[in-house]
Amino acid sequence: MSGRGKGRFLMDVLALATAQITAYYLIRYLIRSVDPDHKTRATLDRQSSAVLSRLTSHDLSAETLTRFEKTILTEVVAPEDIAVSFADVGGLDHIIEDLRESVIFPLTQPHFFSANRSLLSAPKGVLLYGPPGCGKTMLAKALAKESRACFINLHISTLTEKYYGDSNKIVAAVFSLARKLQPCIIFIDEIDAVLRQRRSDDHEASHMVKAEFMTLWDGLLSSSADGVPEQIMVLGATNRLADIDEAILRRMPKKFAINLPDRVSRRRILSLILSETKLSPTFSMDKLVEETAGLSGSDLKECCREAAMAPVKEYLRQTRAAGVDVEELKAENLRGLENGDFWKVPGGVRRKTRQELDLLQVKEFLEQQLERVDDYDDLGEMKRLPEAEAVE
Ligand SMILES: Nc1ncnc2c1ncn2[C@@H]1O[C@H](COP(=O)(O)OP(=O)(O)OP(=O)(O)O)[C@@H](O)[C@H]1O
Ligand SMILES: [Mg+2]
Numbered sequence: 001m002s003g004r005g006k007g008r009f010l011m012d013v014l015a016l017a018t019a020q021i022t023a024y025y026l027i028r029y030l031i032r033s034v035d036p037d038h039k040t041r042a043t044l045d046r047q048s049s050a051v052l053s054r055l056t057s058h059d060l061s062a063e064t065l066t067r068f069e070k071t072i073l074t075e076v077v078a079p080e081d082i083a084v085s086f087a088d089v090g091g092l093d094h095i096i097e098d099l100r101e102s103v104i105f106p107l108t109q110p111h112f113f114s115a116n117r118s119l120l121s122a123p124k125g126v127l128l129y130g131p132p133g134c135g136k137t138m139l140a141k142a143l144a145k146e147s148r149a150c151f152i153n154l155h156i157s158t159l160t161e162k163y164y165g166d167s168n169k170i171v172a173a174v175f176s177l178a179r180k181l182q183p184c185i186i187f188i189d190e191i192d193a194v195l196r197q198r199r200s201d202d203h204e205a206s207h208m209v210k211a212e213f214m215t216l217w218d219g220l221l222s223s224s225a226d227g228v229p230e231q232i233m234v235l236g237a238t239n240r241l242a243d244i245d246e247a248i249l250r251r252m253p254k255k256f257a258i259n260l261p262d263r264v265s266r267r268r269i270l271s272l273i274l275s276e277t278k279l280s281p282t283f284s285m286d287k288l289v290e291e292t293a294g295l296s297g298s299d300l301k302e303c304c305r306e307a308a309m310a311p312v313k314e315y316l317r318q319t320r321a322a323g324v325d326v327e328e329l330k331a332e333n334l335r336g337l338e339n340g341d342f343w344k345v346p347g348g349v350r351r352k353t354r355q356e357l358d359l360l361q362v363k364e365f366l367e368q369q370l371e372r373v374d375d376y377d378d379l380g381e382m383k384r385l386p387e388a389e390a391v392e
Helices: 003-034 038-054 067-073 093-108 110-115 136-147 156-160 167-181 204-219 246-250 263-273 285-291 297-321 354-374
Strands: 125-129 150-154 184-188 232-238 254-257
Touching: 038 067, 067 167, 093 110, 093 136, 093 254, 125 136, 136 150, 136 184, 136 232, 150 156, 150 167, 156 167, 167 184, 167 204, 167 232, 204 246, 263 285, 263 297
Parallel strands: 125 232, 125 254, 150 184, 184 232
Antiparallel strands: none
């Protein structure tokens, strides 16, 4: 081939390659512009890779996960990223002790339980129930941290709304991902909203979600191929126990009542909340414990927060009057917190009246009685215990 011929040949090859590359990018652009899910999928890939990089105890790669597993992965929290520990939870010592023995130990030491399988078994479902603001969510998070288990913080919307028509696939992904991440806690906060009593007017999707969830949940009771129980547990929290489906309750043999804190618990919670606050020498913890009767843990936190603002406001007012520059304000010049600083904010947390406290007592008594009634059938016979509870 002459020199000119060679040059023309090279030019042709170059033109052909350029045309092909242009066609490739053009087609890719066209496909992306007609695919409405492209952006969502790219975001999902980015988010799931970020979560995977935090899960240092697992060497999962994003390529081995399905789209639905990746969606669930965005709701996974690594134990190291959870800020709350049992030490931050006040006044629930007996429950924490029980959780250590009956939940954390079986979840983290499955071999111990496989050797004694006929007599021991780990609960596959645990329910925390009680009035709002008493520490259920906090306790669930601390449980995941202390057990060093991955924590799938499952949101109701993920199960029911996002993937209309694909609900059963997303439920299946919850369990398949939990298997890949075990030991793993599947946490459903406000479980009454998603797994409530089944009614005839239920939306078909939510009906399917419940049925699929229960089937897969039952699958957890069987051990894996090597005879070791699966290290997966469903943890639910609710303040509407009566609204939860019977079948779901049966699958949660361990139930913990997280009630309003009593005097001893309030003292523990208040001590924790005020541990870093400067207190006046005249401050009386006994008085505050008495005044806070009937309040929840979250009310206690809020009323302490409101009260702690009083010395700050006072200091600011004084310094402004004295013409002190804002730069010169010092936190150590604040006066200590006094009992008189509480209950001052209009519209803030208020003390319970005698009447309200009496009502609370009656309500608690009735709830205890109702719980007992639930243990008996219509003929007054004690109901058969669910299988998982009977073998414990
Ligand atoms: N026992 C407790 N010890 C320390 N802090 C508590 C305790 N209970 C509640 N709190 C405080 O109240 C806040 C709210 O608690 P949490 O969200 O756990 O309540 P909850 O029982 O899940 O309420 P809800 O039923 O409304 O979801 C916590 O973040 C914490 O600051
Ligand atoms: Mg909660």
